Amino acid sequence: MTKTILKAAFGLLVLASLLILPKYVESPYALHMMILLFLSVSQGQSWNILGGYAGQHSVGHAAYFGVGAYATMMLMHTKQIAPWYGVWAGIVIVVVVALAIGSICFRLRGPYFVLASIAVAEILRLSAINLTTLTNGAEGILATELPVFKIGETVITDFLTKVPFYYIGLFLALLTIGVTYWVQHSKLGYYFQAIREDQDAAHSLGIHISVYKNIGLVISAILTSLAGSFYGIYVGFVDPPTVLGLDVSVQIMLICIIGGMGTLWGPVLGSLILVPLSEALRSNMITEGLVKVGLVGADTRVGLFLKENLSHAHVLLYGVLVVLVILFMPDGLMGFVKKLATRRKQEAV
Amino acid sequence: MAVFLQSLISGILIGGVYALIGIGLTLIFGVMRVINFAHGDILMVGMYLTYIIFTMMGVDPFVSVLITFPLMFLFGGFLQKVFINRILNAVAQNQILLTIGLGLIMSNTVMLIFTSDYKILTTSYSSATLQVGGGVSVSTPLLISFLITAAITAALYWFLLKTDTGQAIRATAQDRDAAQLMGINVKRMSIIAFGLGAALAGTAGALISPTYYIFPQVGGVFTLKAFVITVLGGMGSVxxxxxxxxxxxxxxxMSAVYISSGWKDVVVFVLFLLVLLFKPSGLMGKSRT
Amino acid sequence: MRKQLLALGATLALSPCLLAQKIGVINSMSGPEAPIGENITNGIKLAEEDLKKKGFNLQLVWEDDTGKPQISMSAMEKLATRENVAGVVGPYTSACSNAVAKLAEKYKVPLLIPAAAKEEITRQGLKHVFRMNAPADQYASSLIDAATALGRPKTIAFIYENTDFGTSTSKTAKDYVAKKGIQVVADVSYPKGSADYRSTLAQIKSKNPDLVFMVSYVADAILLMRQSKEVGLQPQAFLGAGAGFTTAEFAKERAISEAVISCTQWTDDVSWPGAKDFGTRYKAKFGKEPTYHAACAYASMMIMAETARNAGGDRAKTRDGLKAGKWNGVMGEVKFADYDGFTNQNNHQMLVQQILGGNYETVLPAPFATKKAVYPFPKWK
Structure with a gap:
């Protein structure tokens, strides 16, 4: 009992500090990193609903991310429709796309499903390149100015600082966590897990497999498209490789697998590791840190070697991390933590 | 008509090299049920190997297959023994991510060693052609590589059908557990299968290097192509x-000419989806597991 | 002691050289854009060396954008708000430059883009964004002007990679030929990295165009030309736009590259001051030929560092310095001007070159020409 209260208190504390953070942290760089973190959480959590709970490991989530991003940006760019209306259009389109994809891919299982999901996302990417009149092709869509957000006559925000994006990102991350929590604790979640564990058994229990798979897909696709729309308006530029590329799909899946799929906090944990890690590796902060701490001299051969190569090698280290996690923590970090916890409990008994 | 014939001939010749890549992937999938996302990166390693042998020792790329094949076989066996073997019973997405991770390691290690420059391997015959007549021409290096591909494929058929090891590999591919019960050393067969798969991908890399170019991220294109080919033919069917x-x-x-070259990959993926939907066992596959 | 300190203070005040110039670099050092990004890295490294020799106390902050716009934004946020740099050189790709340009304007950090091609970047009226290289439309007009100056082409075929650079270059080229009364007989885009272009080229051959305009940023250029020879495509001229047609590797393939006309931002045989010397030193240091990206990056860093030093590291003064300044170096005369809707754009002179005897020779514009152009394209052997 006290544990639940403690947990709730801790949760509220984190939430409260996230809500007031922009009041105290003015550094746009820090806010930018938080925004990337929120984006990553919502991407991972959206995938988690379909991949983690329903066990349908899509490697084509870039399709929904890209559709959301493109729909919002295209409407804003060509029809001057503000993104907060464009998002709804994005949702409608993404539901149609998801159901079309679902009707193809859900006939297949296991590796075939994975390959089909890749193929569909690639078809969308190539179409975005080739349908130049609709999407502006490989040149992408650039939208610099966001309209001012007003309710009635009151200006809520003009999007000139990072703060509104911070709150949108936070809202999105909380929304996806909330939806996941709801899925986990509703009947839907039980059906999903039944399908994940054994499709045939689930079917014989009278669960409409394809109906529930499609429900899972639609929820997941809508949330991913919201993340895509948010990416579009935040970065202000979309083109086929950055929002529809295969590496976007892999990145989304990676967040869950590193953190732990099918758990509420897995994608959050995954994002908390991947986002800062890739930033630190990319910008050579690790070498700087080692130099500052005094472990490595700045002008020694080791120091120079690290400075020269570590930033080039960050994708390599990323690869090594993936391999290590899969080999030694196949259930992700959450799985690893849980295993440790049960072991401690057993020892205590 | 000349355009049609030209497209057909170059399509068949380039298809020969694609086949080699696909056979390698299908062997790996058949025996281990693992989708190897590092397949294109293994091909890339084969290309760089060819490049080193060519620039350091002056060995012709087509001759260097004799060195590349066994080296890549060892490399594949090593990958299987150290990494893939540990995840044979893991869920599909973990297998995929492991091979993606291995691919990232390969391409980025190569990038650290060779930098990310494009390497061109120029032989005396790189731009040579044979005139067939009727305005149709054939690229000499492409023709040679097609012939070598055909020879390797024939040798592989013979190996799989006639030798004990080959039959053991096929048995493992059909039913892993039954094969184990029959006293087949399944682990060894897996190593051989992955070794062969890697050797074939590496050879394909060697064969296209005189007409293509080499850079660390070259693998991605070929990985996707290999999947399409494998599914089209039936996973596990050589x-x-x-x-x-x-x-x-x-x-x-053909679709580059008669539809549009921008859409040709879409045509390939649509074909792929159609096969998955209407003949999921592929053109030659017997069952889908 | 006190005297010494005072003396030190005096020297510090007197010589701005002693103050470190902190300059940010954003570049694609890993990821799919790394092959080209590396040239920019090398160019900047050479500039760093030269500046240090000149007594600059230069401190470069390197940021990798991995070719992704959102990551390049992270880099810019960090440089602008944490590192306190006087200015930034980079990024390489157009997508990243676009994203970063907006931030540069917001934080009032002078940004000098060395080699991104998209026209819009310097067409948004951004006051803090400068660009060294000529944008994509220049490729089209330079090459087609060259062809019409050398012969009387009536038809043209386009084959271009379906990337941002490929589509925007060919788009402006199509508009340009329409004005010149040249008819477009084929208009084909291809996915970068295909192994086989023969069927497409055979189809173009059947239309018998006078000019073949190709856009390739990478080594596809070699494949396109090899396969053109294979299928016997024989126009009056092959026009190659993009870096793929201007590499040393391409020129070395003499069987297929001889007499191909291409245009570039820079070449080491041009008479711009220091160009030849830059080429020799670059080759000695990195063991390969410099590309125009390297030269653009070198010149950008030299200009940024010099301006930042004169401005004492102040961002506003550095911006004003860039706007007002005029330089003459490896990239020829550089001035960031406002014209034709562009802001702070260096109106760079593109060079049209042709491969003759295995070497790039500048054939146009006349003041820079080293050889006379060969036209029409000789029969394939």
Missing amino acids: VGATLGGVLIGITES
């Missing part, structure tokens, strides 16, 4: 992958 490779070669070449 004959199917051979046919699938040639078919994809022709489809690409």
